[in-house]
Amino acid sequence: MSNRPTYEELLSRLGDLLAPCLAQDWPNLPVERAEGIYVYGTDGRRYMDFLAGFGACNVGHNHPRVVAAARQQMERIVHAPLGVLTPEAPLRLAWELGQITPGGANMFFFGNSGAEAVEGAIKLARYVTGRRGIIAFLGGFHGRTMGAVSVTTSKVRYRNGHGPFLPDVYFARYPYPFRSSAGPEGCVREALEDIERLFEYVIAPEDVAAFLLEPIQGEGGYVIPPREWLVALREIADRHGILLIFDEVQTGFGRTGQWFAAQVFGVEPDILCIAKGIANGFPLGAVAARRELMGRWGPASHGTTYGGNPISCAAALAVLEVIREENLLERARVLGAYALERLEMLRAEASIVGDVRGVGLMLAVEFVRPGTKDPNPEAVRCVLREALQRGLLLYPCGHWSQTIRLIPPLVITQGQLEEALAIFREAVRAAERSCA
Numbered sequence: 001m002s003n004r005p006t007y008e009e010l011l012s013r014l015g016d017l018l019a020p021c022l023a024q025d026w027p028n029l030p031v032e033r034a035e036g037i038y039v040y041g042t043d044g045r046r047y048m049d050f051l052a053g054f055g056a057c058n059v060g061h062n063h064p065r066v067v068a069a070a071r072q073q074m075e076r077i078v079h080a081p082l083g084v085l086t087p088e089a090p091l092r093l094a095w096e097l098g099q100i101t102p103g104g105a106n107m108f109f110f111g112n113s114g115a116e117a118v119e120g121a122i123k124l125a126r127y128v129t130g131r132r133g134i135i136a137f138l139g140g141f142h143g144r145t146m147g148a149v150s151v152t153t154s155k156v157r158y159r160n161g162h163g164p165f166l167p168d169v170y171f172a173r174y175p176y177p178f179r180s181s182a183g184p185e186g187c188v189r190e191a192l193e194d195i196e197r198l199f200e201y202v203i204a205p206e207d208v209a210a211f212l213l214e215p216i217q218g219e220g221g222y223v224i225p226p227r228e229w230l231v232a233l234r235e236i237a238d239r240h241g242i243l244l245i246f247d248e249v250q251t252g253f254g255r256t257g258q259w260f261a262a263q264v265f266g267v268e269p270d271i272l273c274i275a276k277g278i279a280n281g282f283p284l285g286a287v288a289a290r291r292e293l294m295g296r297w298g299p300a301s302h303g304t305t306y307g308g309n310p311i312s313c314a315a316a317l318a319v320l321e322v323i324r325e326e327n328l329l330e331r332a333r334v335l336g337a338y339a340l341e342r343l344e345m346l347r348a349e350a351s352i353v354g355d356v357r358g359v360g361l362m363l364a365v366e367f368v369r370p371g372t373k374d375p376n377p378e379a380v381r382c383v384l385r386e387a388l389q390r391g392l393l394l395y396p397c398g399h400w401s402q403t404i405r406l407i408p409p410l411v412i413t414q415g416q417l418e419e420a421l422a423i424f425r426e427a428v429r430a431a432e433r434s435c436a
């Protein structure tokens, strides 16, 4: 017993214990516990978590209502494979979700993660249309399982060495107003031309099962497309009987100031992928669709052992209550607009800030080499370090890791937000001095 390593010793052997693809990331902070917007390091310091557990902890770490709901459920039944055992929580959750999902989605398949939701959506789309093609979009991120990585292109590193991928996946450009060579006005036209070309040269529209996209790209750089592109996709999909799949794994559950980003844009998907914020850190994902569509996914054509775990579903029910009762959608809109104004001021004063953008509390700052639009990942690394030293945990995104996302838990107060933005500004100014 006595030769069991201490936590410190385990940390020093992290690289021998965990696969590098898991362990070699930023910043590997040894952590004691977490509460609200804070994580408490073993160094005795408190950090503001502006990654919110990769966007999962929308109502804050260890929200007491979510913890209590999970604990109560755990004491009753931990595991209840759906279809064999039918506890109340997943049924109640399906009913509740049906009240808030866009596109009239009122039937659900529960899994455990975002990638599983994407896998399910691809399978469902192919199954119900009898078509093979999936059109996904450059810069998109949909997860790491084989189907999900086959539609992921935010970094080629995620794909390298893992092929061959799922056949019949095609890519078109995603409109990126800041980076498109055609500018903010031309980027929609460019992106739609790619689809026309695919239809003309590569795959007939009647062979395409679905368009699969994030309504705002997350990992790919917090890219906000012009609404008209989403409207056009909906129209093309309707014209050709193609299904529109929105991957709202990162944009969902209040992050954008609405339940889902689809509601920000007023464009309805046929199939919705949900995970992350749904259960505030408990593993849960879902594929959602209208009953006429989902109801055609016959018995045993898809399945899972753990999906719709009752503890995760009980946590998700508490998340819904907290978002409503603490008025977090409105808070995301109000605080997001305030933060964006402050970040705009930073853009005006810092030569390494190329663009700032956001919807609700899904915010990002893109870094460039001064006087150009060239991506500046070195500056990003510098800002991340400077911010962490000052107690603010941030994480990058974007094809070149040239962008920093700011996604605090939605329970953040105005005062906490101001403190974080002041730290962020100091970190950017310090990075500008030392590594522009």
Ligand SMILES: Cc1ncc(COP(=O)(O)O)c(C=O)c1O
Pocket: 054, 113, 114, 115, 116, 118, 141, 142, 143, 144, 214, 218, 219, 247, 248, 249, 250, 251, 275, 276
């Ligand atoms: C938009 C999107 N889809 C899918 C995923 C994959 O989710 P998970 O890591 O839960 O498999 C992610 C994860 O970051 C995501 O951001």
